[in-house]
Amino acid sequence: MDPILKPENYEAYIQKNMPRGNFLWDCTRAFFIGGLICTLGQGLNNLGTDILKMTKDQASMLATVILIFTGALLTGLGVYDVIGKFAGAGSIVPITGFANSIVAPAMEFKREGYVMGVGAKMFSIAGPVLVYGIILSVVSGIAGIFFSG
Amino acid sequence: MGELEGKGPLGNHFDRVLQDDLFNQKSWEKAENKMFQFAVKTAVEKSNMQMDDIDCLIGGDLLNQIISSSFAARELNIPFLGIYGACSTFSEALLLGGLLIDSKSMDCVVCAASTHFSTAERQYRTPLELGTGRPPTSQRTTTASGACVLKNAGTGPRLTHCTLGKVIDWGIKDANNMGAAMAPAAADTIATHLLETAKAPKDYDYIVTGDLGHHGSEVLIKLLKQRGFDVSSNHADCGIQIYPEDADVQSGGSGCGCSAVVFSAYFLKQLMDASVKNLLLVSTGALLSPTSTLQGESIPGIAHAVAFEACKEG
Secondary structure (H helix, E strand, O other): OOOOOOHHHHHHHHHHHOOOOOHHHHHHHHHHHHHHHHHHHHHHHHHHHHHOOOOHHHHHHHHHHHHHHHHHHHHHOOOHHHHHHHHOHHHHOOHHHHHHHHHHHHHHHHHHOHHHHHHHHOOOOOHHHHHHHHHHHHHHHHHHHHHHO | OOHHHHOOOOHHHOOOOOOOOOOOOOOHHHHHHHHHHHHHHHHHHHOOOOHHHOOEEEEEEOOHHHHHHHHHHHHHOOOEEEOOEOEOHHHHHHHHHHHHHHOOOOOEEEEEEEEOHHHHHHHHOOOOOOOOOOOOOOOEEOOEEEEEEEEOOOOOOEEEEEEOOOOEOOOOOOOOOHHHHHHHHHHHHHHHHHHHOOOOHHHOOEEEEOOOHHHHHHHHHHHHHHOOOOOOOOEEEHHHHOOOOOOOOOOOEEOHHHHHHHHHHHHHHHHHOOOOOEEEEEEEEEOOOHHHHHOOOOOOEEEEEEEEEOOOOO
16 A cells, blocks of 8 residues: 655655666676676786786786776777666776776867866866875875884 | 657657757757757748747756757847746746736747757766766656747637646655656646646646656656546656657656657647647656755756647637
8 A cells, every 4th residue: 555645755655666777687797797897907917927028017007008098999989888888887897987987078078178178077077086096095005104114 | 859869659740850969060059059949940930920920939948057048049039038947948938928928918929948968968967978877767868859839819729727836845866866856746736737727637638747757657646646636547748758668768758858849749739630639738847956966955846737728620
């Protein structure tokens, strides 16, 4: 029996009854696509250390650069949002998603000019990642100094 | 109409379906401006009138400072009243035009509204190429511009009543569920209209809401049932009608352009040939902004009702 809907109980009713995506299927897709991207990254890492005889740091830089380039290229080609619709968090969370979050606004705001459009708005999505990532790295760096003596 | 909307079930009713949503312009905003102008000019032409015969253009859109309408009006050279009712703008324009004509202040008014998927996305949500998904209650802003000419005389369908909506907010904060946010406003306006005109839902062939979408429409029917009005058999929603069944649009279409085109291109024709005798158009708006959402505000809704009756025969 449906409750009589009033302003007081409306939000709770909607939360309970609104259609939701299939959680299991959403997670499965995110897992596999995210996993694929990370596997690619690991593969590039191994390519660096085993075949190109790079150091660990160099190989990891190689993987990072190639993944960022791929994310940016696919965004520019208009493919990354199609992947994103399917993969959800699986394509947002890896570093390719970070590239997408910078290239997408850069493309979007070109019409407002290169300075106030591209330049100012480029970090509109990635900004918080940069700000809080840098803050946390400073904090952990300082903590590292104290705890490692 | 945009390409996707043109593929919908109403595609062949529209005056023009764009193959390219840029409409040969350099930006989406300029495209929407051009669409608005096209809609107004076509409506005036189809009424066998000249732009000089028009006393006033009443119109709006979803962009900041309603630039699509204002910049289009710049080209059209007629007196312009810009309005903003979010997605309820079209019925707001119709009711204002009706009141101006009824008070004999004006003889002829053009009412128009417009939206564009890309301009709305970049203003309200995220850049187009960003790879994030959408929840099932979200809606797709339609790429659509529609216009109607209202006159004080003639043989066309008559605008008979209007009911002005109040802003109703029942606490929904989720900007991806605007249908549920607007449904209480739609229910309030429809109930008020039926009570004040002493009509029943069945007196209308259709009670058409603007863009509640699938989920919002279900909630509306429940809310009205609780007030003693059963609209389950004659409720229609422009946001649901405009897209094909299998389109990837979650809960349906949205935007003031949506009710503008579905009414002007589809329902109006049925009123003109009297296959629909009585229709109530209730465009629904969600009066939020990106700022209000970030500040944790809930989403207030509004709905304006405009009643039409078909041409009399002969």
